[in-house]
Amino acid sequence: MKKIKTLCAVCAMAMCFSTLSVTASAEETSGGAALTREQCNKIVETAIEEYHIVVPDMEEYKAYIWDMAKESGLTANAVETQFQADFGKAAERKKLNEKRAADVYINSAEEAMAALDEINAEKHTAYNLGVGPFAEKADYLDALQLDKEAFKERVEHEMKNNQGGELVEKLGIEDFNEKLPGVSLRSIREDVQ
Secondary structure: OHHHHHHHHHHHHHHHHHHHHHHHHHHHHHOOOOOOHHHHHHHHHHHHHHHOOOOOOHHHHHHHHHHHHHHHOOOHHHHHHHHHHHHOOHHHHHHHHHHHHHOOEOOOHHHHHHHHHHHHHHHOOOEEOOOOOOHHHHHHHHHHOOEHHHHHHHHHHHHHOOOOOHHHHHHOOEEHHHHOOOOOHHHHHHHHO
């Protein structure tokens, strides 16, 4: 009888420790306790103030972040980390972009598109700037230090040779005349005349 009681006690302790280890493992995986609505609202308010985020409606933005966090099962740490990743360097980027806009070099999406639009108007082409985040492309253009004319010459040279040189590849510049075989702006204009 004593052996059975000892065996039961050992089994009970083993079950207790296994339950504790599973609970601790679940807490480690989730990154802590579940996020509450109040915590989420406080995190959003702090992030808006700290990172100078401009939102049209504060309550709507809080609700949006809460829904996203709840749907994804995010913890408070995960929401804070996401704000840091998204907005941590936004002020530095804004200053850098303002500095870039003031110089004579092509190093922003607007400047690159304006130069491509000029090429399209002059040469009857259909070049378009690739989509996606432009920060790395702007850094690349900043290193090249090309003014508008040098940028246009290089794009025309790379596109004319159909080699898709480094500049064309890095910026994702596409020629829509090639995407629609047999149709080009020049042929349409000639047909109209």
